[in-house]
Structures are given as C-alpha cells and as structure tokens.
Amino acid sequence: MKILSTDVCIVGGGPAGMIMALLLAKQKVNVMVVERNVNFDREFRGEVLQPRFVQMLEQLNLRSYIESYPHLKLKHGAIMKESAQIGEFNFSAIDSKFPYAMWMPQPILLQALYKKCQEYPTFSIHFHTKVQHLLKEGERVKGVITKNALGEELEIQAKITIGADGRFSTIRQLGGFELEYDFYENDLIWFTIPHPKDMDNTLRFYMSKPIYLVLPKYPDLMQIGLAFPKEKWKEIRGNGIEKFRGTLKELNPLFQSFAEGLQDFKSFTVLNSRVQYVKEWAKDGCLLIGDAAHCASPVGAMGVSLSVATAIVAADVVWKGLNKQDISQEWLSQVQTIRSPEIRLFHRSQIRIEKLAIRYTPWLKTIGGTLIPLFVKTKFALSIQRKIFLMPKSLPIDSSFVFEN
Template identity: 35%
Template structure:
C-alpha cells in the first residue's frame, strides 16, 4: 500500500480544486491533488467565465495568463418570445472594467491552472484516484483519505483535507455532513449542436409558450441547448427519442432543423440547490459544489467555487502556519463565503420559480412582465446582484 504524507490533500480537480492547489503551492505548502478520472477530457456544461470571475482572476494575478488560453468573448445576451427579442442585457452594464464574459473549454481552464501549479515542486497530482473513505485519529479528527491511486491501494496523510469533488461529493458523504435544505422542482435536458453562423455568440433564453429553452455558447463553435421541464414531465420528455424537444427547438429556430434532427446525445441535469449545516470539521473542509450545490441558473457556479478557493487558500495558509486544523479555524472559510453563496442560491430559486412555473396565468404573463422590466433600472440591479456579488463589485 502506498503511504503519502502532505500538508494539504485536495480531492477533486474541478476549477475550485485546481485553483486552490495552485494558490497553496505558491505559498510553499506541500499539496496533493487527487482526481478520480484519467484525464480532463469530458463533457462539461455552462463553460462560461462571468465578469465577476474575470475580476477574481485579476485580483490573484491570473487574468492575463488565462486570457492567453483559447477563448471567445461574450458581450451580451437576450431573452426572446415569439421570434422577437424582448430583453437585452449587456456585460458592460454589469461591469465597465470587465465588460464581457468568456467562453472557454473547462478542460482548458483547469489545465491552465494545473500547468501553473506544476511549476512548483511541492505540488503533486494523481489522476485515476478513487477516494473511498476518510482517515481519522483517535479523537475523530480527519487526517487524510484512503482509497486507490492508479489502481494501487493508498493512504494519504494530510494536515488539512479538502473536499472539492462536486455535487455528488464522496468527501461530504463520508464526513456525514448534514444536508439541511435541498430544493429540486425541475430538470434540464442538454444537447449540443454546431453553432449556426447567422446567430451571434451570446447567451439566449426563449419563452416558447410551452417548455422553455436555454442556448449557451460552447467553445469554440458549439451551441448547448437546454430544455426546461418539471419533475412531473420527466417520463414524457424521453418519448420518441426526445421528439418533443427537437420539435420545439425547430419551431423556434427553423434553420436548426438538420442539426437538431441529427442530435442523438441528450443529457439530463437535475436543477438542485443544496445547503449544508456546516462545511468543516477538525482537519477537513468543503468548497465549491461539495459545500453548496448551485443550480445551472445564471451559469455562476464556477465563479462561486473559485471565490471559495481564494478564501480557503488564505485560511488554510494561516492554519498551517499556526498548526491549528480545528473546526473553529477551518470554519472561517464558511463564515466568509456562506452568506454570499446562500444569497445567490435564494436568487437562483426565485428565478427558477418564474422560469419553471406551472401556473398557466403566470406562464402567459411572464414574457410581458420581463419585457416591462427591461425598460426599468431593475434589470441592471438584478443583473449586478446575480453576476457581480456585492463583495466583488468595484466602482468601475
């Protein structure tokens, strides 16, 4: 059996785990990052870095480097109804300093962070690592993880263990963190087609009078289409090879007919929001979706996770210097990050209740309400609150 000792063991190589590993390695700490998959090349959804994400990266001197990676800028988005654009939002109304979002393959983004981290000899990473359980001392403090690394049994002993392993977190389950608030009333079906040349690369949402549609750019030239439906409609949407979904997209944008009809890979995503009673225990802390599952609404999950990692790097660095790995110390991450995460989750749920309403009256009035709101300052206020949390905003 492999026996490895390190300062910090991070489980999960999403954006939050990769960034946290880099920031801790920069501080001179020994870091081991474990990833269960054999590589980063898999299908991701919502590969958008919002203006607030760009600001976070700028604050830690990574923005210029990240913008050197292959990407495209997104300057605006719109909401459509009956073939008309009823509302437009522009990124420069959210932030003049960061007047665009960028679409970048998530594998490219993560790999860029790992490439920087690998410059430090105190940073190590293993793919094909399956964490099965937590290691604890006689007092119940987490002191590492047990599982396999490249199919070989392994124990990793760490002063601090971090769960950044996403919405289905093994670390969260093994630590028995209590889930106190789960919200799940709806789902999405996603599929991907080539982006038609006549459409601008922007975020789009369509009120159809039936189930509604999201359209999100996927680098470099793909369109991810999301079809919204309630839990009660779940059995119906799979009928006839997702014919209902295909027909609705073609009805809204007839030019997509050939692309849509040839689509065969449809992926279901539960729209779940989840909060925990706490994020930390002695020797252990959760970040990102492991700590607070965000819904796909607004494509803000990456930003929230990265903000967690920046705070976590600061607190864990202090903990290592002080030799204090207690729940009280590691809970400082939760104290600093949970208020914003909770606020954004509440906002996502409110938006979701409007998008996924089954009330026929509200459903009919919804596009006209949005159109009216677009002519008031309320839209920009909501957009800034959603895409640029108050503790990240600058005067610009």
C-alpha cells in the same frame, strides 16, 4: 499499501480544487490533488464564466494568463419570445472594467490551472485515483485512502483534507456532513448544434414552453439547455425519439437539422438543477468547498464563480491555519462564515426563479412577455444585474496570493 504524506490533500480536480491547489502551492504549502478521472476532459460543465469570475482572476493577477487560453467573450444577452427579442442586457453597461462573460470549456480552464500549478515543486496530482475511505483519529480527519485504476490502494496522510469533489461528494458522505437543504424541482437538458454563420455571440434566453437557453460555445457550436420539471425527461424518453424530434422542430427552426439527424437520446445530457447547502462545512482537519459544500442551480450560470470564490477564501484560511498550527473545526469554519451570506442569497433567488419558471410558465408567457421588456430597462434591473454578475468587493485574502507578472 503505499503511504504518502502531505500538508493538504485536495480531493477533486475541478475548478475549486485546482484553484485552491494553485494558491497553496504558490505559498510553498505541500499540496496533493486526487482526481478520479484520467484527465480534465468533461462535457457540458461550467463553461460560461461570469464577469465576477474575471474579477477574481484580476484580483489574483491571473486574468491575462487565463485569457491567453482559447475562449469567447460574451458581451450581450437577449430575452426572446418566440423569434422576437423582448429584452436585452449588455455586460458593458454593467461594468466597464469587466464588460463580458467568458466562454471557456472547463477542460481548457483546468488545463491552464494545472500548467500553472506545475511551476511549483510543492504541488502534485494523482489522476485516475478515487477516494474510498477517510483516515480518522477519533473525530479528527487525518487523510484519505484511495484506489487507482489498477486497483492499487494508496494512503495519503494529510494535516488537512479538502472535499472539492463536487455535488455528489464522497468526502461529504464519508465525513458525515449533513445537508441543511436540497432543493430539486427541475432538470436542464443540454445538447449542441453547429453555430450558424449569420448568428452573433449573444446569450439568448427563450420564454417559451419549455423555457430554454441558447448559448454560443467555443469554438463554433451553440449549446442549448431546455428546462423541464423533474420526471418530465423520463416521460419524454418513454414517448420515443420521433415525438421529441417533432417538439424540437416546433420549438425553433435552429434545431431543425439537429432534430432530423436524431436516432436516439444519446446526444442529450441531463443536469439536475439542484440547490444544496451543507449545514457545517468544516470538521477537525477537514473542509468542504465548491459544489461539495454549496451546489448552485444552473440559473444565472453561477456555479463555477461561487465555487472558485469559496476555494480562494479557503486557501487563505487554510494557509493561515497551517502557519499557526490550528486546523480545528472552529478555525476552518471561518470559510463558511465569510462565504455563507452570498451563497445563501443566491440560493434563495435561484429557488424562487426555479419555482416561478416552471410552475408558472403560462403566466410568464403572457404577463411576463409584456412586463419583462419594461422591467429590464429600469435602473433597478441594472442594479440587480450588477449584484448577480459582479462581486461587491474583493475577496478578503492576503496580498501574497497575488501572482507576479
């Protein structure tokens, strides 16, 4: 078996893994990413990037670099009841410096980060390579064993192994990390339709049964997400495409021609709305970040922003740990200490909203339709939006992580 060694092995080339790799490579740390896919192509993944994501880019001085790649700027959101708008929010009212959310397809974001990583000689990546085992000495993690598409095994010895391998993390499973909670009640069913020429780039949230989202998608599509209680999708599929075609047509005239063209269920992607939190994110020589440590539900489209914030904090803690030769569980768990209050706060709110949205849809449809328009106009609503869409302060990292112009 071929053997390689590095300072940091990051398992997973998603947003968390790639930003952490970039920041460590910038600090001249040897960092090796292992990604099971052949490239960064993926559909329906973290494409709405909240103003707090733009804020992080600004902190790292990467905002203009990332924004030089194709994206849409989303400035408004609307709450709809059938075809009538009953409430709205405006990102510019929330903050004048970060007055928009970005719509950037994840492959474009990852490609941009990858291109920047390639400027640093201490960065390397193995695509089409899947982690299968952890290397351990006693309780200390010392790297991974991987297999590539040709079936060749590769041993990667590392001072620190990072599990950035998403919500179904292999590192979490192999390392014996325990979940503190795993909330799962609903599914979001995604599909895309062409963007009608006369429709603007507003995010729309429909209070109907089912509740659904209509989001502009770069460059000329609309992405629709329908929320159903778990198990419901199985039932819908069982009833056949003809019946679902009718449901879609009734839901919104926008879906008419998409529904008419449906022959089967292949155009739909199911996202389980999971909220997961790992009890302890660190072990000696090993750390979980991003969705692997704290998966968020789709409520508020926060997943990428939360994952990337943890990755940035992790880069700082790992870099300092390597410098002082401390890669113990105690040292690495600082990442959790810093990030946990915010993550837990969002998780609690998401779980509440998920329960409310699905279980009390009839209640929401009647009372919510009257109260929501009044509520969104209040100062309190604006302060909640600020808390959701913006970070209260910069991430606590060393200034040497900031990129030069």
